[in-house]
Amino acid sequence: MTSKIKKFIGLHKRRYEGLLENAVRLSDTGGLLVEKKKAEQIKERFDKLEDTMIGLVQKLRRLTDHVKKDLLGEQ
Numbered sequence: 496m497t498s499k500i501k502k503f504i505g506l507h508k509r510r511y512e513g514l515l516e517n518a519v520r521l522s523d524t525g526g527l528l529v530e531k532k533k534a535e536q537i538k539e540r541f542d543k544l545e546d547t548m549i550g551l552v553q554k555l556r557r558l559t560d561h562v563k564k565d566l567l568g569e570q
Contacts, residue, residue: 504545
């Protein structure tokens with residue numbers, strides 16, 4: 496499950512990193528500095544999202560481990 500989440504986020508993260516690189520090239524040639532800032536913000540959001548999703552998966556695993564222990568303890 497974690498690998499699927501990482502793959503999904505990684506795919507979109509690479510896409511926005513590409514946008515960031517394009518925005519940097521534009522700003523270096525006198526292009527749109529605003530686009531660079533937007534791309535950086537999007538990348539930061541994906542980094543936070545990735546951390547949040549991984550944290551949620553870890554919590555879910557711990558919870559299922561506790562439930563399994565409780566169920567096995569009752570039998």
